[in-house]
Amino acid sequence: xxIVECINVNKTYQQGQIKVHALRDISxxxxxxxxxxVAGPSGSGKTTLLNLVGGLDASDSGSIVVDGNAFDQMSQSxxxxxxxxxxxxxxxxxxxxxxxxxxxxxxxxxLLQGVTARERQQRAKAILxxxxxxxxxxxxxxxxSGGQQQRVAVARAIVSSPSIVLADEPTAxxxxxxxxxxxxxxxxxNEEKRVTFIFSTHDKMVMDYARRLIFLRDGRLVDDQxx
Amino acid sequence: MNRRxxxxxxIKFRHFFIMYLQLAWRNIWRNPRRTAVILTAVIIGIWxxxxxxxxxRGIAVGMIENGISTLTGHLQIHHKGYRNDPAIENSITDxxxxxxxxxxxxxxxxxxxxxxxxxxxxxxxxxxxGVTLVGIDPVAEAKVSFIGTAISQGRYLNPGDHNGIxxxxxxxxxxxxxxxxxxxxxxxxxxxxxxxRAFRIIGTxxxxxxxxxxxxxxxxxxxxxxxxxxxxxxxxxxxxxxGKPDNPEIYDRLMTALPSEQFEVNTWRELLPxxxxxxxxxxxxxxxxxxxxxxxxxxxxxxxxxxxVFERMREFGxxxxxxxxxxxxxxxxxxxxxxxLVTGMIIGNILAFICIYALSGxxxxxxxxxxxxxxxxxxxxxxxxVALKDIFVSNLVVLLLGILVSTYPAVKAxxxxxxxxxxxx
Ligand SMILES: Nc1ncnc2c1ncn2[C@@H]1O[C@H](COP(=O)(O)OP(=O)(O)O)[C@@H](O)[C@H]1O
Ligand SMILES: [Mg+2]
Numbered sequence: 001x002x003i004v005e006c007i008n009v010n011k012t013y014q015q016g017q018i019k020v021h022a023l024r025d026i027s028x029x030x031x032x033x034x035x036x037x038v039a040g041p042s043g044s045g046k047t048t049l050l051n052l053v054g055g056l057d058a059s060d061s062g063s064i065v066v067d068g069n070a071f072d073q074m075s076q077s078x079x080x081x082x083x084x085x086x087x088x089x090x091x092x093x094x095x096x097x098x099x100x101x102x103x104x105x106x107x108x109x110x111l112l113q114g115v116t117a118r119e120r121q122q123r124a125k126a127i128l129x130x131x132x133x134x135x136x137x138x139x140x141x142x143x144x145s146g147g148q149q150q151r152v153a154v155a156r157a158i159v160s161s162p163s164i165v166l167a168d169e170p171t172a173x174x175x176x177x178x179x180x181x182x183x184x185x186x187x188x189x190n191e192e193k194r195v196t197f198i199f200s201t202h203d204k205m206v207m208d209y210a211r212r213l214i215f216l217r218d219g220r221l222v223d224d225q226x227x
Numbered sequence: 228m229n230r231r232x233x234x235x236x237x238i239k240f241r242h243f244f245i246m247y248l249q250l251a252w253r254n255i256w257r258n259p260r261r262t263a264v265i266l267t268a269v270i271i272g273i274w275x276x277x278x279x280x281x282x283x284r285g286i287a288v289g290m291i292e293n294g295i296s297t298l299t300g301h302l303q304i305h306h307k308g309y310r311n312d313p314a315i316e317n318s319i320t321d322x323x324x325x326x327x328x329x330x331x332x333x334x335x336x337x338x339x340x341x342x343x344x345x346x347x348x349x350x351x352x353x354x355x356x357g358v359t360l361v362g363i364d365p366v367a368e369a370k371v372s373f374i375g376t377a378i379s380q381g382r383y384l385n386p387g388d389h390n391g392i393x394x395x396x397x398x399x400x401x402x403x404x405x406x407x408x409x410x411x412x413x414x415x416x417x418x419x420x421x422x423x424r425a426f427r428i429i430g431t432x433x434x435x436x437x438x439x440x441x442x443x444x445x446x447x448x449x450x451x452x453x454x455x456x457x458x459x460x461x462x463x464x465x466x467x468x469x470g471k472p473d474n475p476e477i478y479d480r481l482m483t484a485l486p487s488e489q490f491e492v493n494t495w496r497e498l499l500p501x502x503x504x505x506x507x508x509x510x511x512x513x514x515x516x517x518x519x520x521x522x523x524x525x526x527x528x529x530x531x532x533x534x535x536v537f538e539r540m541r542e543f544g545x546x547x548x549x550x551x552x553x554x555x556x557x558x559x560x561x562x563x564x565x566x567x568l569v570t571g572m573i574i575g576n577i578l579a580f581i582c583i584y585a586l587s588g589x590x591x592x593x594x595x596x597x598x599x600x601x602x603x604x605x606x607x608x609x610x611x612x613v614a615l616k617d618i619f620v621s622n623l624v625v626l627l628l629g630i631l632v633s634t635y636p637a638v639k640a641x642x643x644x645x646x647x648x649x650x651x652x
Contacts, residue, residue, distance in 0.1 A: 051645075051646055054548070056547075056548055056644075056645045056646050056649075057644075057645075057646045076553075077552055080547070080550050080551065080552045081550065082550075083548065083549065083550040084549065084550025084551075085550070087550075089548050089549065091545070091548075091649060094541055094542075094545070095545065097250075097542065097545070097546070098257070098542070099250065099253035099254055099257060100250070100253075108246075108549075109549055109550070111242055111243070111246055112549070112550060112551060112555075117242065156549075
């Protein structure tokens, strides 16, 4: 089942006088249950691609469909709703709301989704246990290590079983050992809960975890290999 | 919408509401310094609005109370023409008619007194000065005007004091004289002849205004009758009503009871035009004051909130990426402002009331500060006067305009696009 389908997607940015072609004619299909990495050097367009697939930004041309929803026909508010219910995000850093505890950060999305209080609490604790943060429910982000913060972010992204989780260089701010731990956990979630992941990286070690590698260079899709 | 769906959306709303409050409350304490800045602005704003408002109203109340007790009363009755030409020919020659009407019309608890009031010249060996000679019935007078409780030296008039006179402290000083000394009064009697009579100073009085102390001298009504050959005639009747100073019903009944070709009835508002005018422009003053305070406070709120919002740009981007709609973010920021405003308002109100309470005992003595204030009709001492309306309006102004000016930073926050905001690391 297709979760993401991009056809001939283009995106340019204006940097002062210069026009930067961040993505050129990207066509791509992601199936349910994939664990795919978007790889490429810095500036190759990884973040831009994930932002477009997440509906955070609009493409210049081409079409993007996520779980049957064609973005070019959706309003900002509909896109927000789609993100809320179908798409989980994990960014490089500062993923969490600083004034909320780990459990509250996870509950927050469910609250926006309209989940009842009791269910929110149960599910937040269960998912934090799954990502290896049992007993750290009440810590504020500032009281967690970088790796633990990213684990909370993953927990929040997957707690409501989204169609897809988009993780933009989730390990970039972590040391390699912590990064591997995070990836193993994501892998486990992918296998056990059938969560579809697309993550970006320019790190060789991280690419080794992916079951599919999508290479970008200067905004072009240059290679796509399934292991 | 069916009942169940409605119930669900209500529960959802309640959870949202609690979340907004909780988030807002925690965010407020993230940067205590900035919170302190906004709180201080709101506290000083509301405090100064209420305190200064109560003082301005206090000036008005003091002026009016003083005006009423300085021989005006709530209502006055004169012979027709006396107010235009307060000559002795315009006296009420037969007060019994009026007194009968008063007994019939005035409600229980009213007090009234009849006086003789003429211009005179007071003199002793070294000095002379124009004064107003007031002939009073000491017992009735004490219930109506200030003089009964204003004696500072010596004593008040007794029915037996045929030659006794009470003068103001300021006059005593001006005349370089003291208790027990003689004072001669000269005026014109009913036959347009010079009338003069020597009195002995038996007491002095203190008044709110020095001008009052210099203007009025009090003698027995009988003594003034003799001096002016006035018979039983009087110049005016001054009435104090129970309860509120304005009572149009009594006024109307007095007007019908007293033939208008012979008598004039006036309310204190007509008799004290300056004070009445002040009262009318007071509200305008207050609004100007509210505006000035608010502009200062508003700038503080906008700047500080804007700073807070820009600092958290990334976070708002994150919230949007998670699926929060712009409108929710707007509400989030407004809830924070609302909490700050309400907290500041509570503290500001409490502080204002403490100050008002502290001042209500002894008031603010302006006599040393502003010698000229007296000529504007202000009393020596200002006591704050609290009007519920003023408090309500100041709080409402701060809350509504506070929310209004916070809308600008809130809209900014709601407008950050996630991509911009997240790039802003
Ligand atoms: N908001 C932006 N404005 C202008 N140029 C941008 C913006 N975002 C990205 N770019 C440019 O687009 C290209 C792709 O950027 P990005 O998607 O961030 O690459 P990556 O994530 O692979 O490092 C780069 O040349 C970058 O400079
Ligand atoms: Mg990037």
